Amino acid sequence: MDLLDTLTAKGLRGEVPTREEALAVLATTDDELLDVVAAAGKVRRRWFGRRVKLNYLVNLKSGLCPEDCNYCSQRLGSKAEILKYTWLKPDQAADAARAGVAGGAKRVCLVASGRGPTDRDIDRVTDTMAAIKEADPAVEICVCLGLLSDNQAERLKAAGADAYNHNLNTSEATYGDITTTHTYADRVDTVQKAHGAGLSACSGLIAGMGESDEDLVDVVFALRELGSDSVPVNFLIPFEGTPLAKEWNLTPQRCLRILAMVRFVNPDTEVRIAGGREVHLRSMQPLGLHVANSIFLGDYLTSEGQAGQADLDMIKDAGFEVEGAGEATLPRHRADVAAAASGCGTTASSPCGTAASACGSGGGCGPCGGHGHAEPAADAPASEPVDELRDDLVKVRRRGAGTELAPNS
Ligand code: SF4
Numbered sequence: 001m002d003l004l005d006t007l008t009a010k011g012l013r014g015e016v017p018t019r020e021e022a023l024a025v026l027a028t029t030d031d032e033l034l035d036v037v038a039a040a041g042k043v044r045r046r047w048f049g050r051r052v053k054l055n056y057l058v059n060l061k062s063g064l065c066p067e068d069c070n071y072c073s074q075r076l077g078s079k080a081e082i083l084k085y086t087w088l089k090p091d092q093a094a095d096a097a098r099a100g101v102a103g104g105a106k107r108v109c110l111v112a113s114g115r116g117p118t119d120r121d122i123d124r125v126t127d128t129m130a131a132i133k134e135a136d137p138a139v140e141i142c143v144c145l146g147l148l149s150d151n152q153a154e155r156l157k158a159a160g161a162d163a164y165n166h167n168l169n170t171s172e173a174t175y176g177d178i179t180t181t182h183t184y185a186d187r188v189d190t191v192q193k194a195h196g197a198g199l200s201a202c203s204g205l206i207a208g209m210g211e212s213d214e215d216l217v218d219v220v221f222a223l224r225e226l227g228s229d230s231v232p233v234n235f236l237i238p239f240e241g242t243p244l245a246k247e248w249n250l251t252p253q254r255c256l257r258i259l260a261m262v263r264f265v266n267p268d269t270e271v272r273i274a275g276g277r278e279v280h281l282r283s284m285q286p287l288g289l290h291v292a293n294s295i296f297l298g299d300y301l302t303s304e305g306q307a308g309q310a311d312l313d314m315i316k317d318a319g320f321e322v323e324g325a326g327e328a329t330l331p332r333h334r335a336d337v338a339a340a341a342s343g344c345g346t347t348a349s350s351p352c353g354t355a356a357s358a359c360g361s362g363g364g365c366g367p368c369g370g371h372g373h374a375e376p377a378a379d380a381p382a383s384e385p386v387d388e389l390r391d392d393l394v395k396v397r398r399r400g401a402g403t404e405l406a407p408n409s
Pocket of ligand 1: 066067068069072073074075113114115146
């Protein structure tokens with residue numbers, strides 16, 4: 001049985017491939033690309049049908065972060081000309097969230113820059129969640145505030161949060177190359193705190209920071225092991241004014257291979273195409289929908305996405321449908337696992353472990369940047385061209401939250 005038959009058979013059974021098989025997906029050639037997408041598409045349809053979950057980012061606090069994540073436009077010392085503002089008021093955030101939900105989003109992702117929240121920040125977010133849920137009790141809320149201290153995850157859960165986003169971003173071995181102000185272990189600890197409090201864990205990666213294929217496979221297997229219910233796959237947006245501004249290491253073909261590898265390793269997990277979708281997949285975005293079952297609607301934290309209506313048109317034109325508020329995202333067996341992990345032992349239709357509320361993802365400290373002083377992997381496929389510099393595609397967000405202009409939804 002060849003590689004793709006093996007991966008498809010395993011994925012349809014919900015089994016995880018070997019590390020070597022995952023690496024082999026990244027080494028496939030352009031001639032094999034459509035076969036790779038088709039194989040990953042079979043696995044995607046087995047567990048998620050043709051549904052696309054829409055998520056909407058609200059940047060509660062933008063820029064001026066004391067952390068030094070190389071990929072991030074909000075980092076310490078960033079010269080990127082992004083919007084900078086302090087905490088939105090609850091009604092401002094609720095207005096932004098409402099626009100996203102009206103556009104078709106079932107999940108709102110509340111994100112704030114910073115190392116981690118103070119207890120006062122948790123109060124602010126609690127008030128914001130109350131304002132959002134008052135307007136629409138069915139909306140899922142994912143929170144992303146950085147590293148959590150003891151009891152903060154429990155407070156967010158009690159206040160109505162459904163999920164917490166904290167990305168691992170890259171492999172443990174290379175984590176120190178992208179950030180020095182916190183560690184990979186810190187990030188793992190926060191994902192575990194969130195999961196332990198009964199929040200759905202949303203944790204993903206950033207590709208295109210100069211990492212090797214081995215790094216990508218390492219972080220994707222680590223996310224599977226960590227029990228992430230949702231895996232956002234960010235493609236580095238090389239913002240001018242950040243250390244990785246010149247890192248253009250991705251092609252649409254490479255992005256599709258990465259998405260397929262993530263899908264095979266996480267067959268029954270929500271896989272979300274996150275930041276960098278428009279910049280790197282470009283006209284190949286619809287093929288990405290055959291592999292991933294979730295995207296962000298509209299804009300990202302500090303950069304603009306394509307028009308929300310263009311997202312909806314793309315989904316329809318590609319033969320997919322927007323996942324409704326009443327539909328479960330995760331397959332039932334995954335929702336049950338999530339519920340058991342949170343200690344509530346419920347089924348997919350119960351209040352504290354519903355598939356609709358026990359999945360997730362976000363962008364939090366997420367759909368942003370990249371790293372990139374490493375050399376391209378020596379074993380990269382010969383067909384893998386280095387992407388051209390396309391900084392014309394990076395558009396700093398100037399509308400929506402923190403501005404007087406209407407949000408893109
Ligand atoms: S990723 Fe998050 S913690 Fe890191 S610099 Fe950006 S906002 Fe700060």
